[in-house]
Amino acid sequence: MRIFLGVTGASGALYGARSLTALTAGGHHVGLCISDAGARVISHEILGEGPRPASYADVRERFVHRFAEGPGAVDLLDHDDIACSFASGSSGARAALIAPCSTSTLGRIAHGTGDNLIHRVAEVMLKERGDLVLIPRETPLSLIQLRNMVAVTEAGGVILPASPGLYAGPETIDDLVDFVVGKALDVLRIDHVLFTRWGEPRIATGEDAP
């Protein structure tokens, strides 16, 4: 399926990274857009090169190279490219995930005052009654941010906080991130094996092997 993945400048770039890996490994065609602030956070949190990269384009390309897997495909979209197919309801794409979602992008979506491709795709999903999932990461939350979450929910979006359950026995940061990404894919009705479901035997990983 065709799905849009927006990566914005909230902490938690790994949520975007693991989403990209899960979607492409699952054979999906991902329209990926990384905001400038998203590229800053990737540079800082994933590349370990601080929040002032010399080139946003370079950060974006390295992110795709590191986290996209076959057999899916990735279109790396410019955040100003509001002429791309995902920016139009007529494109037929009906699923978008913003992971992580900054409170700034949340506010833009809640108020319909977008000025980049990520905002526009979210707007399209809401007007077309498609699936829109936002993974915000901020704490504590102001009343404004809470009200913006309510507004997006009332408009048909799903707010899925970066709030991993601990009952599945996470051992690594990837386990925590995968729980949240898996819940987002559940909402989007996309198959995955990112976490063990309650009541099912634990998924064996390579590290479990004797």
Ligand SMILES: Cc1cc2nc3c(=O)[nH]c(=O)nc-3n(C[C@H](O)[C@H](O)[C@H](O)COP(=O)(O)O)c2cc1C
């Ligand atoms: C290292 C770093 C971490 C940040 N963490 C958060 C965060 O957790 N949540 C948030 O809402 N904004 C966070 N911000 C601020 C956003 O990046 C900022 O509001 C930006 O304008 C968001 O733009 P965007 O929504 O277009 O990506 C962070 C910024 C930096 C540089």
